[in-house]
Amino acid sequence: MVIQELGLSGFRNYQELFLPLGEGIHLFLGANGQGKTNLAEALHLITHLESFRSRRLEPLIRKGQDTARIKARFTRQGRPCLVEIEIARGGKKVWLDGQPVGKTSEYLPLFFSLLFNAEHLYFYRSFPAYRRAFFDRLISFHDRGYLESLKQLRVVLAQKNSLLRQGDLSSLADWNRLFMEKSQDITGRRELTVSQLRPEMEKSFQGITGREGRLTLTYRSSLPADPVGWPEFLQAAQEKESQAGYALYGPQRDDYRMTLTEGGATAKEGEFSQGEYRAALLALLLGANRLCQQLGARPVLILDDLFSELDAKVREHLAARLDELDNQVFITATQAPDFGRRGKRYGISGGTCQGE
């Protein structure tokens, strides 16, 4: 998708803003506290319908105003669309092409953006549930069946946990069978995605850092690798699970981890430096982008405060990689290299935005 026009009204520190956008790399440059991240937040809200910084709606609304509005015209697979979001303290409303959007779950699979920023990095690095959510969204964007299996697994899991708490295990075998059926759909799809991402990430990491190091993404399932062994495994786990009072194994406990192999030594994710982690996460985003492109989608890339904590060489490599993409890219930074013909520079200052 390509955002053609963005309008903001009463959003964070923007009183009124109208920006013609379109294809290319859009660089929002300015000093700290001028509204660069606010702009990234608004762009991300269009595809995710929630802020990456705040669960509460109040902070999104400009002081002294009742509502914040985001209006975006964009093209999706060549067709023009219009999204309007109205944020009040009590809740938000969304319209797609003038029609109110009833269910968020019907809107979200239509659009996709890939975000890179400090909050995303912190959450991704710290919480397995956040990592699972990231991959779940990526996979379900391409595969609605996956989303359905996830929903069904959630129901089965709630029922199984309730059963384990109550201690009447007469229908445990039936719930376990459904659990295995759904889990097999889900773990299979996750493994496939990781195997598709792995070579792309490795290439991207080397491209960004200019290093020889091999970045490897691994999917870690809490169930045995071969589903044939699952019935026996869950049977053996029954006592432990009923003691715990909830399911101890399954896709709800799975994880995705990275390692970096260089010069014969392998570093775990926890041992990555801050700069290495940033580069690894960028490699993940570029890999995810490749996957989307192979399926004919062009997600919007939103890269907030992109160049901080990266050394000069990495910055240069990264800029070159981004220049090769045909996505619409939004970058915020205090300063940025030149992107040639694809780059459009804007100065952000005190809630205003001027094209340079």
Add this chain to the structure above:
Amino acid sequence: MNVPPSLVRLVDQLARLPGIGQKTAHRLAFHILREDPAYAHTLARALEDVKANIRFCQRCFGYAEDELCPVCRDPSRDTGQLCVVEQPDNVFVLERAGVFKGRYHVLMGAISPLDGIGPGQLKIQELENRLAGENIQEVILATNPSMEGEATALHLARLLAGRGVNLTRLARGMPMGGNLEFTDDVTLFQAFSHRQTFGGE
């Protein structure tokens, strides 16, 4: 608001019905008011009768006015086929469609630990008794295509395996007369994963 109290009472009672809001309740109340008094009388009688006369069939637990429901009493029904459903209402739907000529067995729910319903709370022992006592060749598991209905079907399949009855489950797929364009994702997904060999010999 100065509205005659008997009208308010009727509106309030109607508004308690599922799917009926205040506005519809008003419309219904005014409609009843305008109609012939005989209609109101017939409606009131029908309401009272349904509560006074309807009970559960002793054999299949569907709705009945006597000991047995009309299906169980009908000698033309195929006694070799038994369709297992969750609720008495489900029998009503299947009867309206006229698709099934055998008999029913109502479980009175589905396995749902979250609602405190295990196999012991359902009419499963009664089902086993029927299988032992009646000459049943096929059991059709027509529980809902929800996770709870699915778990219940799996449980019954496990329980009834090896008893010499043919177990079947209702198919999942595309609605007839439907259009691919307007079919929701879940149905499409189910239809794809349960696709069947077609044509040829």
